[in-house]
Amino acid sequence: MTNTLLALNGLTKAYPGVVANDDVSFAIKEGEIHALLGENGAGKSTLVKTIYGLVKPDRGEMTLKGAAFTPADPRAARASGIGMVFQHFSLFDAMTVAENIALGMEAPPPQREIARQVREVSEKYGLPLDPLRIVGDLSAGERQRVEIIRCLLQDPKLLIMDEPTSVLTPQEVEVLFQTLRKLSAEGTAILYISHKLEEIRALCDQATILRLGAVVGECDPKVTSAREMAEMMVGAKLQVPQRSDRAVGRGLLQLDNLSAPAPHQFGTPLREIRLTARIGEITGIGGVAGNGQDELVAALSGEMRVAAGMIKLADQPIGNLPPNARRKLGLSVAPEERNGHAAAGEMSLIENALLTGRVPKSLASRGFLRWGRVKDFAQAIVADFDVRTPSVESAAASLSGGNLQKFVVGREILQEPKVLVVNQPTWGVDAAAAAAIRQALLDLAAKGAAVVVISQDLDELMEISDQFCALNAGQLSAPRPAAGLTVDEIGLMLGGAQSDAVRADA
Amino acid sequence: MIALVRRAAPSQGWTYAAPILAVFLTMIVGAALFAALGQDPVVTIRTIFYDPLFSEFAWFYRPQLLVKGAPLVLIAIGLSFGFRAGVWNIGAEGQYIIGALAGAAVGLALYPMENRLIFPLMVLAGALGGWAWAMIPAVLRVRFGTNEILVSLMLVYVAEQLLASMALGAMRNPEGMGFPGSRNLAQYPSAANLELIAGSGMHWGVVAAFIAVIFAYIMLTRHVFGFQVRLAGLAPRAAAFSGVSPGGLILVCMGISGALAGLAGLFEVAGPAGQVSIDFNVGYGFTAIIVAFLGRLHPVGILLAGGLMALTYIGGEIAQSQLGLPAAAIQLLQGMLLFFLLAVDVLTHYRVRFGKGAEA
Secondary structure, X not given: OOOEEEEEEEEEEEXXXXXXXXXXXXXXXXXXXXXXXXXXXXXXXXXXXXHOOOOOOOEEEEEEOOEEOOOOOHHHHHXXXXXXXXXXXXXXXXOEHHHHHHHOOOOOOOHHHHHHHHHHHHHHOOOOOOOOOEHHHOOHHHHXXXXXXXXXXXXXXXXXXXXXXXXXXXXXXXXXXHHHHHHHHOOOEEEEEEOOHHHHHHHOOEEEEEEOOEEEEEEOOOOOOHHHHHHXXXXXXXXXXXXXXXOOOOEEEEEEEEEEOOOOOOOOOXXXXXXXXXXXXXXXXXOOOOOOHHHHHHHHHOOOOOOHHHEEEOOEEOXXXXXXXXXXXXXXXXXXXXXXXXXXXXXXXXXXXXXXXXXXXXXXXXXXXXXXXXXXXXXXXHHHOOOOOOOOOOEHHHOXXXXXXXXXXXXXXXXXXXXXXXXXXXXXXXXHHHHHHHHHHHHHHHOOOEEEEEOOOHHHHHHHOOEEEEEEOOEEOOOEEOOOOOHHHHHHHHHOHHHHHHHHHO | XXXXXXXXXXXXXXXXXXXXXXXXXXXXXXXXXXXXXXXXXXXXXHHHHOHXXXXXXXXHHHHHHHHHHHHHHHHHHHHHHHHHHOOOOOOHHHHHHHHHHHHHHHHHHHOOXXXXXHHHHHHHHHHHHHXXXXXXXXXXXXXXXXXXXXXXXXXXXXXXXXXXXXXXXXXXXXXXXXXXXXXOHHHOOXXXXXXXXXXXXXXXXXXXXXHHHHHHHHXXXXXXXXXXXXXXXXXXXXXXXXXXXXXXXXXXXXXXXXXXXXXXXXXXXXXXXXXXXXXXXXXXXXXXXXXXXXXXXXXXXXXXXXXXXXXXXXXXXXXXXXXXXXXXXXXXXXXXHHHHHHHHOHHHHEEEEEOXXXXX
């Protein structure tokens, strides 16, 4: 188990204007679970694509079991025993599990044979999956199992996993880890890409850390602290968000049996959501994506209207009001999708400042835009929230994810809302920007706003929230104080919001 | 190997160069086409693009440029709002006809009364007629989710039948000795849309077109509505989040384009055309779609593109009478212009790479 399986030697790949990989060398041993750590844009994806035959390096070479390894395409990589599970699944919703798996094969055997193999592999590795179910009905965790089993059927020597836990509940993560450990024990090496440091510490034997395309360190994650690894990743000391003591006051935002039908075929209906967000308090709403987060945000922003009394802002019913009327009353929302929802990518930052700021910041008078004031507002956001951009004239899409997110959150905070709702505030955002955004949310709460944070990142929610609840299949569990919640309790809330709600009814 | 690489941002240079290159390519391919028809290509191109402006009879053709260009610009300005927002009104031709009918109906009903309020009333009726005709596809889209492209296009044919029925029936000139067609509004002083300066071609429709250009420019650059239109076109979800009601936007955009097309029809029927006749419409509503895109959906661009299209209309007529070129050849030329513009437009959004670098 100590033989080198795959060795990378001096891999370099440059794109116009950026060196994605700069002289990257490391080795993966047989049966090893090897973590590849790095922020967004550190070059992890390019490196993995090189191994998987999707990208040809400019310089450097790879050896697989001592022999030169230059995969021309993913098919060649798969033939050499490399399997990959992508972060975004490539499955067809309308087909069964077995049909989806057959699609990826060169010469698929009959459906019955595939179904038998799927059952066999899923039993062997503890990944329960019925090969005859329609993929559209599966949860995110189950879809991931389809991708994993699809790889395992090819009996890979190296399995690459790109951010596999971002869509899983803690319990599902535990199942996945058991599977990976079992694979590792049988001699399959795993290259595990993640930025969740605690997971890496729990799972991996070895870690390679990338920053700006180059290897900046290797360590044994079992004996290295998460903080040390994070600082290697970022290349600087990390600012830990500071909580100041805040007085929690009266309820500002009240959801009273908020229910709504699913807005489209693959949407989730909202079912009798009850919640009170109070002055000075951060409410964390956890849950795996697709459990009604988008619908809840749409109902709060006014994109989806509900009965007036279902949403109350300072005792005023607002459920039937359009977005700008809500902003005027002090309810601001920042949706998850930065590009195309919270902001228009092709428009400048100035125009994007206008997008939500027009009514609360009086950026128009009698319908005519006051571009001078709009520009001042955009510049204030850029200055106050350290948005890195050449100018406010730049198109939103030209900013990095973290910078655009700081702009979006900053835009809402500078409108001085009474209630701020943010969905996935730090998704795909680098660690430094994520810390800045969390700090800004804490500061806003300290100033007397009620803040609601919807996130899949449980560490984030535990770090900043005062009360925690979980969204599951459109139902919200009864909120509980965040302090003192254990991972198991959170996991139960995420998986069993329904039983909680029933109990609350009784 | 040739590969197209998407640009990070649309090229500023190509945004302006593309229409010019498209015109140039149209001339070259057009010349080849005319040569194939047995014409001297150089003479034909000169007849179409040069003679109306600079030949010894230009004094006669130049006013025509305004007369032909005004309805094109007026309609195209209206369409440009919807096209920017992703609302596709293809039925401006029908709205143009209904506007003319509604306006003419007011004038004909009041004949022979003389009152200076009659013409303004006709203008209002023309705009309302076009607006109402555009509201049919708009309301169907908002209420029932029908496709406004199909409905608005089909309504053109309905409008054409209505036009024929009016010219032969209700609006026929009682003193016309049984010939189809209404009274000549141009000879009815209170209803006539005459030249404001004799021999200039400048009538109220031209004035309205220039006002529409300025109005559209201010709307797009300074007004919330223009911002919402652009936002809805670039990022519909962001527009809904920003507070733009999608249904409301469809109604307003369709309404504006219908009303402006109706106005164009009214100015035409009360002026250059003079009467409601079976062959009253000559395709301005369709050509205006080309004008809108050729002008980059920008008011000033539309003004220039409208002038260019008017030129091909007039030059085409000269070529027909002097060189015996078929009318279809001119329509082909206009169609090619849009075709080449859309093709060249690729360069605005993509960079072309040749050779090995194309693989990256």
